[in-house]
Amino acid sequence: MSAPISVLLVTVGGKRFALDAREVVEVLPVVAFRPAGTGPKWLLGLFNLRGALLPLVDLSIIVDGAPTASRLGSRIVVLRLDGDLFEGATRSVGLLVPEVAGLAIRDFHANGAHEGFSFAGAPHLGPTVADEEGTLQLLRCRRLLEGDAALRELPSLSADGGIG
Amino acid sequence: MAVRPAFHRSLLGRSMLFGVLPAALVVLVVVVLNGVRAWSNLSASLERDLRNATELAAKEINIRNEKTVRLVELMAFVQESGQFGRRAETLVLLERIIRENPDVYAAYIGYEPNADGNDAQGAGPGIPTEALGEGGRFYPYFKRDLKAAGGIRVEPLQEVEDDDGLWYRFPKTRFERSGVRDAVITKPYEYLGTDIIETVVPIIMDRKFAGVAGLDVALTGVQERLSTIASELGADIFLETRGRYIAATTDRAGGAVLRTTEVARSPLAAIFDEVPAQGVRLEERLDPMSGESAFFVSATVPTGGWRLIVRKPASAVLAELFGLFAANMITAIVGISIIVGLLLILAIGISRRVRLAQDAAVRIASGDLSQRVTDEAGSDESAELVRAMGRMNDDLAKIVGSVRAAATRLASSSVELSATSRQQEAAAAAFGGSTAQIAAAIREISATGSELLRTVGSVDSGARRSAESAGAGRERLDMMASTMARLDASTGEIGDRLQVISEKASAINAVIETITKVAEQTNLLSVNAAIEAEKAGDAGLGFLVVAREIRRLADQTASATTDIERIVQQMQDAVAAGVVEMSRFTRDMRGGTADVQRVANDLGGIITEMNAAVAGFSEVESGMAAQATGVAQIEGAVRQVADGARQTSSSVSEFGRVASELSHSVAVLQDAVARFQLTAEASAKADRSVCTHTRTDSEDTSSSAERP
Numbered sequence: 121m122s123a124p125i126s127v128l129l130v131t132v133g134g135k136r137f138a139l140d141a142r143e144v145v146e147v148l149p150v151v152a153f154r155p156a157g158t159g160p161k162w163l164l165g166l167f168n169l170r171g172a173l174l175p176l177v178d179l180s181i182i183v184d185g186a187p188t189a190s191r192l193g194s195r196i197v198v199l200r201l202d203g204d205l206f207e208g209a210t211r212s213v214g215l216l217v218p219e220v221a222g223l224a225i226r227d228f229h230a231n232g233a234h235e236g237f238s239f240a241g242a243p244h245l246g247p248t249v250a251d252e253e254g255t256l257q258l259l260r261c262r263r264l265l266e267g268d269a270a271l272r273e274l275p276s277l278s279a280d281g282g283i284g
Numbered sequence: 285m286a287v288r289p290a291f292h293r294s295l296l297g298r299s300m301l302f303g304v305l306p307a308a309l310v311v312l313v314v315v316v317l318n319g320v321r322a323w324s325n326l327s328a329s330l331e332r333d334l335r336n337a338t339e340l341a342a343k344e345i346n347i348r349n350e351k352t353v354r355l356v357e358l359m360a361f362v363q364e365s366g367q368f369g370r371r372a373e374t375l376v377l378l379e380r381i382i383r384e385n386p387d388v389y390a391a392y393i394g395y396e397p398n399a400d401g402n403d404a405q406g407a408g409p410g411i412p413t414e415a416l417g418e419g420g421r422f423y424p425y426f427k428r429d430l431k432a433a434g435g436i437r438v439e440p441l442q443e444v445e446d447d448d449g450l451w452y453r454f455p456k457t458r459f460e461r462s463g464v465r466d467a468v469i470t471k472p473y474e475y476l477g478t479d480i481i482e483t484v485v486p487i488i489m490d491r492k493f494a495g496v497a498g499l500d501v502a503l504t505g506v507q508e509r510l511s512t513i514a515s516e517l518g519a520d521i522f523l524e525t526r527g528r529y530i531a532a533t534t535d536r537a538g539g540a541v542l543r544t545t546e547v548a549r550s551p552l553a554a555i556f557d558e559v560p561a562q563g564v565r566l567e568e569r570l571d572p573m574s575g576e577s578a579f580f581v582s583a584t585v586p587t588g589g590w591r592l593i594v595r596k597p598a599s600a601v602l603a604e605l606f607g608l609f610a611a612n613m614i615t616a617i618v619g620i621s622i623i624v625g626l627l628l629i630l631a632i633g634i635s636r637r638v639r640l641a642q643d644a645a646v647r648i649a650s651g652d653l654s655q656r657v658t659d660e661a662g663s664d665e666s667a668e669l670v671r672a673m674g675r676m677n678d679d680l681a682k683i684v685g686s687v688r689a690a691a692t693r694l695a696s697s698s699v700e701l702s703a704t705s706r707q708q709e710a711a712a713a714a715f716g717g718s719t720a721q722i723a724a725a726i727r728e729i730s731a732t733g734s735e736l737l738r739t740v741g742s743v744d745s746g747a748r749r750s751a752e753s754a755g756a757g758r759e760r761l762d763m764m765a766s767t768m769a770r771l772d773a774s775t776g777e778i779g780d781r782l783q784v785i786s787e788k789a790s791a792i793n794a795v796i797e798t799i800t801k802v803a804e805q806t807n808l809l810s811v812n813a814a815i816e817a818e819k820a821g822d823a824g825l826g827f828l829v830v831a832r833e834i835r836r837l838a839d840q841t842a843s844a845t846t847d848i849e850r851i852v853q854q855m856q857d858a859v860a861a862g863v864v865e866m867s868r869f870t871r872d873m874r875g876g877t878a879d880v881q882r883v884a885n886d887l888g889g890i891i892t893e894m895n896a897a898v899a900g901f902s903e904v905e906s907g908m909a910a911q912a913t914g915v916a917q918i919e920g921a922v923r924q925v926a927d928g929a930r931q932t933s934s935s936v937s938e939f940g941r942v943a944s945e946l947s948h949s950v951a952v953l954q955d956a957v958a959r960f961q962l963t964a965e966a967s968a969k970a971d972r973s974v975c976t977h978t979r980t981d982s983e984d985t986s987s988s989a990e991r992p
Binding site: 126128141142144145146147148149192195220222223 | 804808811812814815818819832835
C-alpha cells in the first residue's frame with residue numbers, strides 16, 4: 121500500500137485535507153440546489169448535474185462542525201463511490217467544500233506519516249502527512265458516507281450512478 | 285429566663301422529699317406492721333374457725349346419734365309400757381317411725397321366741413308373713429326400698445353370721461350378764477347388701493330380756509352429711525368407730541375407698557390414736573396421704589364413741605390467709621396513693637406559683653416589664669405572692685414609664701437646644717466670614733481702581749494708534765476678497781475633472797470582473813482536466829502537464845486581476861477623497877470671503893467708536909480718584925463689624941458646648957431607662973405625654989432662640 125497517490129487538495133476550516141483523486145469525478149462551481157428541508161444538518165439537498173439529481177453534502181459540517189460559508193472559492197466535488205456499501209451499485213454524491221487547492225501526489229504511508237486517529241464517530245479521518253505547506257490529512261470518502269446510516273439509506277435518489 | 289434548679293433541689297422536689305416521702309414511709313410502715321399483725325391474727329382466727337367447725341361437726345353427729353338413741357329407747361319404752369305383744373300396732377309404729385325420720389334407713393323389733401305367747405297365731409290381719417320369723421316369732425324389719433309400694437318394705441330379721449350377733453346376742457348377753465340395758469351402737473357392717481350402723485336397745489319385760497328394738501342408719505346418709513360440712517370448710521372429714529371407718533369424704537367413686545379399710549391399716553391410724561376423749565385437738569403435720577403439710581383437727585363424738593378427724597391442707601389455709609392479707613394490702617396501697625396524690629397536687633400548685641413568681645422576678649430584674657403577671661385565683665400565700673409580683677410589675681412599669689417619658693421630653697428639649705445653638709453658631713460664623721469677604725472685596729476694589737486709573741491712561745494712547753492702523757487694514761481686506769472669488773471658480777473646475785476620472789475607474793472595474801470570471805472558469809476547467817488526465821493514467825500524463833500549466837496561468841491571471849482591482853480601488857478612493865476635500869475647500873473659501881467682508885465693515889465701526897472713546901477717557905480718570913477715597917473709609921467700618929461677629933461666634937460656641945453636655949446627660953438617663961421594657965399600652969401612654977410636652981418645649985426654645 122505504500123505508494124504515492126494522486127489526491128485532490130481541499131481546505132476546510134483552515135485545515136488541509138486530501139480526497140483520493142480516483143474517487144473524484146469532477147469539480148463544479150456552486151450551483152443552486154433543492155434544500156432537503158428535514159434530515160441531518162449536513163445533507164444540504166439535491167442538485168442537478170446535467171440532468172441527474174445527486175445528494176449534496178456539506179463537508180464542513182462533517183469535518184469542522186460549522187456549515188460552509190458562502191464564498192466565491194466554494195466548490196462542489198462530485199464523488200463516485202462503489203463497493204459493498206452500495207451492494208455493488210455505483211453511487212454519486214456532491215461534496216460542498218469551501219476551497220479546492222488543486223491536485224497533488226502524496227504518499228500517506230511514507231516515513232513520518234501519522235496513521236490517523238480512529239474514533240467510532242469519525243471513521244473518515246485517514247492518515248496525515250506533512251508537506252511544505254503544512255499538514256495534510258487524507259479523508260476516506262467511502263468511510264465518510266459509510267459512517268452515516270442516514271446517507272446510506274438516502275442515495276436511492278441517485279441509484280443510476282449519475283454521470284456515466 | 286429564670287434558672288430552673290435541678291429537680292431534687294426544686295420546691296416540688298423538696299416537698300416530695302420532706303412531705304410526700306415521709307408520709308408515704310409512715311403509712312407504709314403502719315401498713316407493714318398491721319400486715320404482720322393481721323397475718324398472725326388471721327392465722328389464729330383461721331385455726332380457731334377450724335377448731336370450732338370441727339367441734340360443731342362433732343356435736344352435730346352427736347346430736348344425730350343421741351336422737352337415734354332416744355328414738356330407739358322410745359321404741360323399747362313403748363313396748364315395755366304396754367305395746368309388747370300387740371304386734372299389729374307395733375308394725376304400724378315401725379312404719380311410721382321410718383316415714384317420719386328421714387335419717388333412719390330401717391327400724392325393727394325382734395322378740396325372743398314366743399316371748400309374747402303369740403307365736404302360734406301366725407299371720408293374720410295387720411300382721412303379714414314377712415313380719416314373722418322362724419316358728420311365727422315376731423321378727424319384723426322395716427326398711428326403705430324404692431321399689432316397694434310406699435317406699436317401705438317389711439321382711440323378717442336375719443342373723444348375719446360374721447357380725448357375731450352384734451345387734452341381738454350382744455345386748456342380750458350383756459343384759460343377762462351385767463344387767464346393763466343401755467343402747468348399743470354397733471360398728472359399721474354390711475347387712476343384706478347395705479352398709480349400716482345399728483342402734484339397739486333391749487326390751488326388758490319382768491326383768492327378763494324379751495327382745496330388741498333397733499334403728500339402722502345407712503352410712504351413705506352419714507357420708508352425704510359429712511360431705512356437705514366438709515365442702516363448706518374446704519376440708520376433708522374422716523369418721524371412725526371401733527377400728528372401722530364410718531365415713532371418709534375423700535372416698536369417691538373410682539378413688540381410694542377408706543370405708544372398707546380397717547383404720548389400723550389406713551394412713552391415718554397414727555392420727556386416730558391421738559384423738560382426745562374430750563375437747564378438740566389441732567396439729568399441723570405432714571399428711572401421710574398426700575405427703576403435704578396439713579392441719580388435722582380431731583374430736584370424739586360421745587354418743588357411740590365415734591372419733592372425728594378434719595383435715596385441711598396448709599396450702600388451702602395459706603390461700604385464704606393470703607386472700608385476706610391481699611385485701612388488707614390493697615386497701616393500704618390505695619390509701620397511700622390517695623395521700624401521695626393529694627400532697628402532690630398541693631406541692632405542684634405551690635411550686636407552679638412560686639415558679640411563676642420567680643419568672644416574674646427574674647423578668648423584672650432583667651428590666652422586662654412588658655409582660656403582665658397572670659392573676660392567680662388561689663387564696664393561699666403562694667397565690668398572694670404571685671398577685672404581689674403582678675402588682676409590683678405594674679407599679680414598676682408605671683414608674684419607669686413616667687421616668688422614660690420625662691427623659692424623652694428632656695432629650696428632645698436638649699436636642700432642640702443644641703440644634704438652635706448650632707444654627708446660631710453657624711450664622712455667626714457665616715456673618716464673620718461675610719464681613720471678612722466684604723473687607724477683602726473692598727481692598728480688591730481699591731487696588732483695582734488704582735490699576736484701572738493707570739490703564740485708562742495707556743488705553744487712551746493705544747486707541748489713537750489703533751484707529752490709524754484700522755484704516756490701513758481695511759484697504760488690504762478689500763484686495764483679499766477679490767482674490768478669493770477667483771480661487772472659488774478654479775476649485776469648481778477641478779471637481780468636475782475628478783468626477784470624470786471616477787467614472788472611468790468604474791468602467792475598468794467591470795472589465796476586471798469579466799477577466800476574474802474567465803480566470804475562475806479556467807481554473808476549474810484545469811482541475812477537472814487534471815482529474816481526467818489522472819484517470820487516463822500514462823496516456824494522460826502529457827495532458828496533465830498542460831492542465832497544470834493552464835491552471836498556473838489562470839492563477840496568475842486571477843492574482844493580476846486582483847492587483848488591478850486593488851489599484852483601481854485605491855485610485856477611486858483617492859479621487860473620492862479629492863472631491864470631498866475640494867468641495868470642503870470651496871465651502872471654506874466662500875465662508876472666508878464673507879468673513880473678510882464682515883471684518884472690514886466692523887473695522888470701519890471700530891474706527892468711529894475709538895475716536896469717540898478717546899474723548900470720554902479724561903472724565904473717567906477724575907471720577908476714579910474720588911472713588912478710591914470712599915473705598916478706604918468703607919474698609920475701616922467693615923473691620924469693626926468683623927470684630928463684633930467674632931466675639932458673638934465664640935459666645936455661641938460656649939452655649940453650644942453646654943447644650944451638647946445636657947444632651948449627653950439626657951442620653952445617659954435614657955439608656956438607664958431603656959433597660960426596662962414596658963407593655964405596649966404603657967409605652968403608648970408615655971409617648972403621648974412626650975408629644976404634648978415636646979410641642980410646648982419647642983415653642984419655648986424658638987422664642988428664646990430669637991433673643992440673642
